[in-house]
Amino acid sequence: MAHLPQIKVPATYMRGGTSKGVFFRLQDLPVAAQQSGAARDALLLRVIGSPDPYGKQIDGMGGATSSTSKTVILSKSSKPDHDVDYLFGQVAIDKAFVDWSGNCGNLSAAVGAFAISAGLVDAERIPQNGIATIRVWQANISKTIIAHVPMTDGAVQETGDFELDGVTFPAAEVQLEFMDPAADEEGAGGSMFPTGNLVDDLDVPGVGMLKATMINAGIPTIFINAEAIGYTGTELQDAINGDAKALAMFETIRAHGALRMGLIKDISEAAQRQHTPKVAFVAKAADYTSSSGKQVQTADIDLLVRALSMGKLHHAMMGTAAVAIGTAAAIPGTLVNLAAGGGTRTAVRFGHPSGTLRVGAEATQVNGEWSVTKAIMSRSARVLMEGWVRIPGGGF
Template identity: 85%
Template sequence: MAHVPQIRIPATYMRGGTSKGVFFKLTDLPEAAQVPGEARDKLLLRVIGSPDPYGKQIDGMGGATSSTSKTVILSKSTRADHDVDYLFGQVSIDKPFVDWSGNCGNLTAAVGSFAISNGLVPAEQIPENGVVTVRIWQVNIAKTIIAHVPITNGAVQETGDFELDGVTFPAAEVQIEFLDPAADDDGEGGGAMFPTGNLVDDLEVPGVGTLKATLINAGIPTVFINAEDIGYTGTELQEAINSDDKALTMFETIRAHGAVRMGLIKHVDEAAGRQHTPKVAFVAGPASYVSSSGKQVAAGDIDLLVRALSMGKLHHAMMGTAAVAIGTAAAIPGTLVNLAAGGSERSAVRFGHPSGTLRVGAEAKQLNGEWTVTKAIMSRSARVLMEGQVRIPGDAF
């Protein structure tokens, strides 16, 4: 029996923040995969090694976690005043689908670097030494993101002494600005920053109870609840949640009902086909704990504790887009996030997550009774891990 040989596709394997994924230039993809649809999804699934009933992604580039089962497609921007169009695909590990419903804030840190190194940013914008401002159009959520990428000797600087909890080695700092990160008519959620019109809602969750919840569209749609309301302290590490099937089922139920309340889906049954959004997170006031690396985090060094789930599991650190939601909610008096941080007005917070701490800032203001946020800012780092070509069977898509 004849078998179709493998094909080669130019690609770069990159770490961005606390995530990593496979990056492609749109024009390097096979023609059938250069447009949205079944061929593109099948190609990316095969590249990553999904669906894998073993949950390991051994036969692909994925790392069997939500943080490492990711793909990015970049192209020169078709929009005025933007350099690059950034499309993110969250690849399911054990199911045959790619979720296009949201952004990856961590991999955003690598978008500017890739764009510069691959000719997507005009050469005249790149100094011999200094910082390049890359204007990114985030296609999934129809938002502008600005990356400030350091340049040394005419090339992207990747090494440095910036340390990011959740990443083992230091690297060069990349500052990211998420402009107007709340939802609008073009963005995820299709309406307001607070889709219910409330800073805090009573969310009825069958089998769990009625929970206080802040439902926010900023960075990524997120459902925030109080840790104590579901029997947690906010100091939990991954094993405390991810080894507990009952807990994971509870969080998925909360997420599904939150998605309905936010208007993202019409029925809870639709949540299974929308794993990437919304996120669900639980918050608590500051407390001391030991992070997953053994680092002591002191209560006095943080404003609050946050733990978030991604693709059905507790995240090892914090999703970048969820950090935007945290910073935004913290800046608005009365949200559960703000109350956990002490309830005062603030333009930035440092929160504790399973791997350590992260600082995120946001500029929020109230106009005619409605809250708006102009930008959220945080620092990340990025690094090329491998570049060349990925191979997949020619009949995979």
């Protein structure tokens, strides 16, 4: 019986923030997959183990959650004053679909470290000891990210005592700066608030009229009030991910928000744009028990936020959504800002299902238009495995 042998592709499996993904150098991919298109998508789907009607990704590197069904392609930067180009692919679990419409803020924490170790950063830019400042061009959304990567004895330092809720073990801290984070999405006019309003009335079939803050920052995000949809903001994953009716409601909200934001032209297009926009709900600070059993006190946080990714409640918080939260919190009058108590602020600490996270952002208003120069937060990252990933040959 004729068969095609497996091929092997150099790859590194990394954790970045509260996500995991398979990292590739562009030059290491099969020639057909070095360009965007069907061959690249087919390769990445097979690597991750999608589409999988069982929803487990058993025959691939994926972990059967949106946080672990991710791929990254890096190359030396083609942009002036940048070190590396970073392209992120969110792989659907049960569908033959790779979403290239947004960034992964969590895996952004691993990009600098991988780029250094993979020889994509000029040697003179890397200190023997101290902090390497890696200038990343995020190709999905055409934005700059500055990664501050610790170095020890000429190698990336991965271990340390920095703790990140949602990650079991401590590691070295990587500070990220998301420069000019207001996303310039096609059809959104490049405005941070594509509707021109800090708060809109969003008419959602089957739900009713909802107050919503729809923002393009970090990643396009739709914020709604928890109480408006029957929640408290203290929910953990099981409360929502086991409720098919709730998930359908959130997808309807997401689709209609995407239409209002100008990200899609017809509701039917939302199904082919699963990674963006995100939908999140906010509430005033309150005591709750995190998924690890840790007690989060009202006094420790400014507000509560729960966000959905790829149709499910996230176990912690997506990095890009954290940028959106920090940005919206810095702008008086948004639902995020109001949930945090209102007023002017340059940083916010919010409670998520796994614990808390702090993100900073500075907003200014000029001629009625809001802008944010950068959002800052800390994550951690480390290599989990490196070598080759193997997939059945053919078509690549």
